[in-house]
Amino acid sequence: MQRIYILLCLMVLLAGTGCDPKEQPDASGTGKYRVVTTIGMITDVVKNVGGDRVEVIGLMGPGVDPHLYKASAGDVQKLDSAHLIFYNGLHLESKMGDLLNVGKYRDKTFAVTDAADRSLLLTPPEFEGQYDPHLWFDVTLWMQAVGKVRDVLSEFDSDNTLMYWSNAERYLAKLAELHTYIKAQAERVPPQQRVLVTAHDAFNYFGKAYGFEVRGLQGISTATEAGIADVQALATFITERQIPAIFVESSVSTRSLEAVKAAVKSKGFEVEIGGELFSDAMGNEGTPEGTYIGMVRHNIDTIVKALVGESTTTSPSTTEY
Ligand SMILES: [Zn+2]
Secondary structure, three states, rough: HHHHHHHHHHHHHHOOOOOOOOOOOOOOOOOEEEEEEEEHHHHHHHHHHHHHHHEEEOOOOOOOOOOOOOOOHHHHHHHHHHHHHEEEEOOOOOOOOOHHHHOOHHHHEHHHHHOOOHOOOOOOOOHHOOHHHHHHHHHHHHHHHHHHHHHHHHHHHHHHHHHHHHHHHHHHHHHHHHHHHHHHOOOOOOOHHHHHOOOOOOHHHHHHHOOOOOEEEEEEEOOOOOOHHHHHHHHHHHHOOOOOEEEEEEEOHHHHHHHHHHHHOOOOOEEEEEEOOOOOOOOOOOHHHHHHHHHHHHHHHHHHHEEEEEEOOOOHHHHOO
């Protein structure tokens, strides 16, 4: 489809009238072109790579669950006026997928996970033959998403290709440092204690990349509620393995994990809520967790503290939820 579009543009160009997709980059009067994004982690990538050239409008703020999110009338207006749209893809934004994939936005919409090496993606059996969409928790895979954003911006606004490449290089260097940091922190947890229990299965890439066994109560998507049998099975697992802490997520209700904690107690064992992790949404803007790097650092610090038995030390950033 894109090829046809380019071909059409070439034909129009030859006819001498021009066919530039950035015809009206300054429609907002800011001298920037408008990019609409879905989850916060993508918003952050586009801000870092696009720099001063882009006005980034993120649809999903802190605490918002992308699996359940439906576009509002206001969102549709934003999508209408966007020059480019980035979303995660791989069915993460399952209620918005059709709107972005097959509707009128298709030609200006890009999935950041398109560039990710398929051989490195996880295909959990319970997710109906689909890829697990939570790539951002393997920082090296998310670096491939950064490359996708850089390439799309460079193609759209080719006059500034050098700037996008240099911004991306700078950001990728920070992400490489982040990856090294997580690995070093993870190694502080003894191997037998590297078990991460959360509300839903967002952390499989994290587990694979950094050596944790991962159990989620709800599965890959939050669209299906956990049942009593799921709670009991997880409680048995926690009790048998003597796991000291489980983790709530900022974008998923804490109720289900409280039920697990109670079920564990009824089996004669105590498990702590080790803190809040940011899974499918970042923290508030202006806080460290309101950036991708900050949220990932917060997660690993929270996990390590709780699992190596330092969870009793009061740290406001990890115990307020
Ligand atoms: Zn999720």
